[in-house]
Amino acid sequence: MSTQVQDAQNQSERDRVIIFDTTMRDGEQAPGASMSLEEKLELAKILEEMRVDVIEAGFPIASNGDFEAVRKVSEIVTESTVCGLARAGVKDIDRAAEALKPAKRGRIHTFLSTSPQHRDFILNMSQEQILELITKSVTHARNLCGDVEWSAQDATRTERDFLRRSVEAAIKAGAQTINIPDTVGYTYPTEYADMFRDLIENVPGADTVIFSTHCHNDLGLAVANSLAGVQGGARQVECAMNGLGERAGNAALEEVVMAFKVRSDGLRQHTGIVTEHITRASRYVSAITGFPVQFNKAIVGKNAFAHESGIHQDGMLKNASTYEIMRPEDVGQGATNLVMGKHSGRHAFRDKLKALGYELGQNALDEAFTRFKDLADRKKHVYDDDIIALVDDSLARGAERISVTRLRVIAGTEGQSAELTLTVDGNAHSAESGGDGPVDAVFSAIRKIVPHEAELRLFQISAVTEGTDAQAQVSVRLEEDGRISTGHAADTDTLTAAAKAYINALNNLLLRQEKTAPEPLIASGF
Ligand code: KIV
Ligand code: ZN
Numbered sequence: 001m002s003t004q005v006q007d008a009q010n011q012s013e014r015d016r017v018i019i020f021d022t023t024m025r026d027g028e029q030a031p032g033a034s035m036s037l038e039e040k041l042e043l044a045k046i047l048e049e050m051r052v053d054v055i056e057a058g059f060p061i062a063s064n065g066d067f068e069a070v071r072k073v074s075e076i077v078t079e080s081t082v083c084g085l086a087r088a089g090v091k092d093i094d095r096a097a098e099a100l101k102p103a104k105r106g107r108i109h110t111f112l113s114t115s116p117q118h119r120d121f122i123l124n125m126s127q128e129q130i131l132e133l134i135t136k137s138v139t140h141a142r143n144l145c146g147d148v149e150w151s152a153q154d155a156t157r158t159e160r161d162f163l164r165r166s167v168e169a170a171i172k173a174g175a176q177t178i179n180i181p182d183t184v185g186y187t188y189p190t191e192y193a194d195m196f197r198d199l200i201e202n203v204p205g206a207d208t209v210i211f212s213t214h215c216h217n218d219l220g221l222a223v224a225n226s227l228a229g230v231q232g233g234a235r236q237v238e239c240a241m242n243g244l245g246e247r248a249g250n251a252a253l254e255e256v257v258m259a260f261k262v263r264s265d266g267l268r269q270h271t272g273i274v275t276e277h278i279t280r281a282s283r284y285v286s287a288i289t290g291f292p293v294q295f296n297k298a299i300v301g302k303n304a305f306a307h308e309s310g311i312h313q314d315g316m317l318k319n320a321s322t323y324e325i326m327r328p329e330d331v332g333q334g335a336t337n338l339v340m341g342k343h344s345g346r347h348a349f350r351d352k353l354k355a356l357g358y359e360l361g362q363n364a365l366d367e368a369f370t371r372f373k374d375l376a377d378r379k380k381h382v383y384d385d386d387i388i389a390l391v392d393d394s395l396a397r398g399a400e401r402i403s404v405t406r407l408r409v410i411a412g413t414e415g416q417s418a419e420l421t422l423t424v425d426g427n428a429h430s431a432e433s434g435g436d437g438p439v440d441a442v443f444s445a446i447r448k449i450v451p452h453e454a455e456l457r458l459f460q461i462s463a464v465t466e467g468t469d470a471q472a473q474v475s476v477r478l479e480e481d482g483r484i485s486t487g488h489a490a491d492t493d494t495l496t497a498a499a500k501a502y503i504n505a506l507n508n509l510l511l512r513q514e515k516t517a518p519e520p521l522i523a524s525g526f
Helices: 003-014 037-049 064-076 090-100 116-123 127-144 160-173 189-202 222-231 253-262 275-289 310-318 346-355 362-378 384-397 438-449 494-511
Strands: 018-021 054-058 081-087 106-113 148-153 177-182 210-215 236-239 402-410 417-424 427-434 455-463 472-480 483-491
Touching (some): 018 253, 037 275, 054 064, 064 090, 081 090, 090 106, 090 127, 106 116, 106 127, 116 127, 127 148, 177 189, 177 222, 177 236, 189 222, 210 222, 222 236, 222 253, 236 253, 253 275, 346 362, 384 483, 402 438, 402 494, 417 438, 417 494, 427 438, 438 494, 483 494
Parallel strands (some): 018 054, 018 236, 054 081, 081 106, 210 236
Antiparallel strands (some): 402 417, 417 427, 455 472, 472 483
């Protein structure tokens, strides 16, 4: 190989941005976005197929559920690095190391706050104490794992000089990746880029590690800041599908990745992501968390490639480049004109799912096909959105202790009542109830059969398509003891959809492991 070719390859490798997905960790910290173990395993497979470099699968000390998730993801993932989060404490780090044992490539990600706000009001520690704890925690992590990432929580509000000293301590103790999180979504692009330049230029040993961005979206700048961080010298971007995450969320993986792909003329760096898997991953995350993707969301929103106005449609018909900077196929949204109806076969259905960005296993495909046939019997035209709602509905249901067996509702000017039969742990139970309206009657019948304390926090109905035969898509959010759970369902019968969505939320509340929100730091023990 000539030196020129070798140099070009080295440069290309240096310009490759590591994509670190934190949908299962930071993403799951969004209230109501909890995922079951099975869902996390499926998501890990999707992320690995998409060639995500690092999958942060959880926070092992936070709950047994998180521990199991990191352990099981470590067992099945072979190509991507699997990462577990830990505070700067012996127990946290040991627990993360234990969960990562089966991993072919495992990483402990340990963090400590550095900003004055966190030092004074949360940790009550001096700068010197923080530096000492960084050294101890990173050293301990390195003794247990060959790959250690250290994060300076609230880095962007930290005094620059102290941030430099903190990063230096982490590098000296053996961290190979240094993450500079914008924990509260406070920074702006030029400032963030400058922060990386400064650290890379001035911290001893900075040339031996990889710097990482981790941006929250409180000012809507998470993606712009992440790109700026890379311009400043970061080589890893932490992000989450659909921008899921604490508060306003994290930088959206799909936006970061497509920015590098579409603007490769101006942005030198590139990622290794197979972008055709993006839509599938986005839909899966939306289905299992119950967080809808906003219609106008960049890259993965329902309208991201829709052209309504006459001028735009005219341009698109002449040449797609007039109004599209990327092709829908590039992100896995295949264009199909296949109309589905009750005569459509399994083959056509599978092709349609593929074009819509779904690749289901045999059981899920069989179930979805049965439900499609059932829908096609009730509805003349089955549109793409109907199929998306139907598949998302199946994915969102997962394991169920309770299901709706029968529902009869009387509505109208003379009063409302519901007769409901639920199957609970395999046994049928029935109840009747009145209410202030038919939905209230249905929910009250549910509460008679399954008494619970959860409060209804959200009840939302939207039509999946146009027309009076459209399916209703219902979202329900319940809250019990600070735990939030969301459920979704779609059906041509609005009240059946409401009952199923409520039961879906209740199942999630019953089935999903409770996380004990860890204290900000002191699990120490050093
Ligand atoms: O936002 C943040 O600071 C984090 C750290 C734990 C990396 O999520
Ligand atoms: Zn975060």
